[in-house]
Amino acid sequence: MVPFGGWLMPVQYSSITDEHRAVRNALGIFDISHMGQFIASGNAAPDWLNTMLTNNVTKLGPRQGQYTFLLNERGGIIDDLILYRIADAEFLLVVNASKIEEDLAWLEKDRPKTVELRNRSADYGAVAIQGPRAREFFRAWIDAETEPPARNVIADSPMFGSTISIARTGYTGEDGFEVFFPATIAAQVWQSALSAGAQFGMKPCGLGARDTLRLEMCYPLNGSDLSSNRNPLEAGLGFFVDLQKPHFTGRETLVETKTNGARERLVAFKMSGKGPPPRPHYSVFNNGARVGEITSGTLSPSLNIGIGMAYVSAASAKVGTPLEVEIRGQRFPATIEKKPLFKKS
């Protein structure tokens, strides 16, 4: 068990590598109850959220979700989150555990009185169920006659005398669901999902596998790859920023970055051969000059080679650029690769 965002969480249940493979080949279940959950409601909620977040809220149909950013005035990332439109003027925000208080304080600052913002983090739990057998699992667990919600859509279902919400989202690159439920039925949900999943080879998975799976897909981790000193364009996540919107917090900086180009960019890289795995904070070189620093790194269980992400100066950020990673005084070759680093064959 390790401390994470104020929670004690297992790094692994059996082995990071085994859990990682279960998700790539069958099914895994993650306890993600640490994640924060806010509800924003009221007729002014869509317009207000559109000024607080980078993605375009008006593009969300009923029950749809989108990945988006909460930025500070300088365009720096406070948090990355998923915003679901659960009713016409009611939204669920799923945020990082370590950022709950900071997000709330930032949102409260500009909240119109007509919008209600409720922090239900302590009263709700969540699990992620991820892997190629997720659809079969859904039919076994929820209803053999019902199709699961479409990608990025959230749907409600009765369970244990209560209501759970099931979203077709995830952080692994596999098909799967994130399921939200009142904390009172958390243990029952976990147990029933595990028993329904047994026939599909479901394994409980910890933070370790969650990290290796997301890194193979180049999904960023706030606090490692994202911070208040980095903006979404530097992180290569401009797809989730709508600069056509006339106003949102941080927009001016992003327009400037877009116009002048980012000074540094978050790139994905692969080590060229056997060697020690890359780790956060190791220095990265190009042609003998230090060009940046690693933010995430590990040995990829799927590719069996060292992989990572690093912020490097824009001149050295092109795909195919040879890099060297300094590990305990020695330099090891690597190459900048296209994201994601892992693709299903």
Next chain:
Amino acid sequence: MMNVPDDLLYTESHEWIKREGENIRVGITDHAQAELTDVVFVEVPKAGREANAREAIAVVESVKAASDIYAPVKGTVVQGNDALTQNPSLVNTDPFGEGWLFVLKIANEDDLKNLKDAAAYRQQIG
């Protein structure tokens, strides 16, 4: 319950020590390998390297993190286990056997008195 052989000595930092004449053989304990999880890379010291007690002279890397391994006492490296370069998972599968890390020629016999016996190490890891 983790395996803690009675005929070995131990350190606070989870190395095991086996006496072999004027040398000691060193590895990490069953408890340590279980905590580290899947070992994916090992860096062992070269023969001839001199080290003080508690000096970091090897590195064991799991998927999760890199961990320093320390010289239990002052001495000179006789041999590193080069088999671990090709097969680092030996540290997980056979921590007290094929997964040994290095052999050290001890400088002062008396230094071994500072190490823990099996009972004391068992107590440490609870």
